[in-house]
Amino acid sequence: MPDDTAVSIHQLSKSFDDVEVLRDVSLEVAPGEVVTILGASGSGKSTLLRCINWLEQPDRGSIHIAGQRIGVDDAGKRMNARALARVRAQTGMVFQSFNxxxxxxxxxxxxxxxxxxxxxxxxxxxxxxxxxxxxxxxxxxxxxxxxxxxxxxxxxxxxxxxxxxxPEVMLFDEPTSALDPELVGEVLTVIKDLSAEGYTMVIVTHEMSFARAVSDQVVFLDKGLIIEKAAPATFFDTPSTQRVRDFLKNHH
Amino acid sequence: MSNWDILWQARDEFWTGFLNTMQIFGLSITAAFVIGCFMLYLLEGRPSVGKLSLRVFIDGMRMLPFLMLAYLLYYGLPTLGVRLDAWWAGVGALAVYHGCYFAEIFRGSRLVFPQGQIEAAQAHGFTRARMFVRLILPQIVMQTRPLIGNQLIYALKDTAFLVIITVRELTAAANSLSGTYFIPTEAFLVVIGFYWAVSIAMEIIIKQCGRFGARRGLDHA
Known part of the structure; x- marks a missing residue:
């Protein structure tokens, strides 16, 4: 597994009961890179983010943070609580409801x-x-x-x-979705400043213009599948799938 | 000499009984609090046979009249070869019995503890024990303080039962004086005064703790 990635997600799958929320999702985040994950609600984007620090446990696939696998130890067994806590401590998470x-x-x-x-x-x-x-x-x-x-x-x-x-990577799970509209800006400004300082970030958001401004890479999830992965200009101006075109139309 | 004069002359007996009651109460309620916290920790996490047994034990204790437990520890245990001093039997019975009540009070609050705070702690690399001690327990204790206050009064009153296993506490003092001089009304009124005074003092302290919490914005968080 490449050691020079901040986060490396390989063929991740996850079901809740018999609903498949993630299907063979793979994603690499380079150090200093900002990746935003977009998608309709129920598309699996929060689940994907929460798998990165093992708040949700994927059924299949692997996740490495700065070269270190999370959740499963070298022998392929479930990590003990102490080891898991150590890997988790290398991620920083920001929740929708602050917590x-x-x-x-x-x-x-x-x-x-x-x-x-x-x-x-x-x-x-x-x-x-x-x-x-x-x-x-x-x-x-x-x-x-x-x-x-x-x-x-x-x-x-x-x-x-x-x-x-x-942390090696900052994870943002819809950081402005619980805020009054006039308070959204102050939070987004802080996140933008962090990206300028070179922090590695994975952000789930519904703020399109923010995603466009802050991202190096935009990932679009639909029914648990990554159907587009592109630079923001390409993603927003010339999306390659009809699904993304429809989504963007509804969000402008 | 009036009945009150008799009691005044016997004030040392009341005072000794009172101090004994306070010692028993202080020691047993502290132990009960620790037992309650520890039981709450043992109940953390996924259901298991061990946790189910603990729940059954807690419920069994709560549904047992305290008097029976005191009897069992003092008169029942010797048949198994364990003989406890009356004083320690009393303290032990109170500690375990009210420990179970504390556990149940805390458990109720733990059920509605915000999951988001737990996830935040996990995401920040907390292990279960550290999370419990640093983040969960302090909030649960603050939140349940009215019930804790209630339990303190309950436990104080339960110390009076220990007269039947020969502990020389406050009620025993009143009992012996009322028996010797046949002045039950006055003797027991004095004792009620003691119980009330201590209860009121505890309620005031709990209220003050509430102010401390309100200053920190906890009560309207």
Whole structure:
């Protein structure tokens, strides 16, 4: 398996009961690359993203993160919990519904995993956390509790929290779908800044103009199959399938 | 000499009984809390035979009158060759019995714990134990504090049952004075006052903890 990819997905399949949500999906993400996954709801795009850090377990196929296989060990057996946690720690995930830990203030949300998973010292983790809060424009909210923040602020904290793991890849699962329209922009701006800084990202989104602006590669899923994979200009201007043309018509 | 004068002269007996009650209560409720947390952890994850047995044990305890458990530990265990001191039998019975109640209180809250927070923890590389201690348990304890307060009062009152296995606690003091001088009303009124005072103090403390939670935006998260 190529070691120079950030994420390498090989012939992934997954069913829920008897519905096939992913069918032989393969995808490679190079370091520094931004890949957006588009598709109608139920097309399998969130499932694909959640397989990357093993929140969903695929039935067949393999996933490597920075050359390391997730979920299955070298002997081909299911990974033990500790080993799985170690690989997962190399991915950063941002959820649609933020999923901050409400009993911890913003700073502690961000330092929690670096200190208690990676074993960083508190001081080091807090210094890094403050830099990240600065990056997402929330340096004044370090002591605030999540319950007092707006949706856009919560999502920016969630992004900082994921970045604090210094992950090989950032995974975004519809990061703006739960936000009021006027709060979408502030989150998308942060993600765009990250792409400019060279972060590797896989993003599931419904924001078409954002996908066009931020992506190096656009992947379109339909009924669990990748039916288009192209540079954004090609994908949006000259899609090769009727399915994508129809989809884009409905989203403009 | 009025009945109240008699009781005043016997104040040392009340005080000794009260201290004994508070020791039993403090020790057993702390142990019960730890047992409840530990049981909740054991119930984490996919169903298994072990977890099912634990649930049956918890339910069995909850459905057992506390008096029976105290009897069994003190009078029943010796037939199996285990003889417990009355004081320790009482503490043990209270700890296990209320530990099961705590487990059930926490379990109810755990059932509605947001799955998204768990997924976030998994995605950030948390293992099950660390996630439980750092993220799940603190929130569950904060959320269930009214029920915890209720359970504290319940457990305090259950210490009174220990008089029947010869523990010299508060109710035993009242019992012995009322027997000696035949002044049951006054003696028991004094004891009720003690139980009320401690209960009210606990309720106030739990309320203060609630304010602490509200300041952190937890109650309207």
């Amino acid at each position: 901050l830990w409400p009993h911890l203030n913003v700073l502690h949300n961000i330092t929690e995993a670096p200190v208690h998973v990676m074993g960083k010292s508190k001081g080091e983790a807090q210094t890094h956390a403050r830099e990240l809060l600065d990056k997402v424009g929330l340096s004044d909210k370090a002591q605030a509790y999540p319950g007092t923040l707006s949706g856009g602020q919560k999502q920016r904290v969630a992004i900082a929290r994921a970045l604090a793991m210094q």
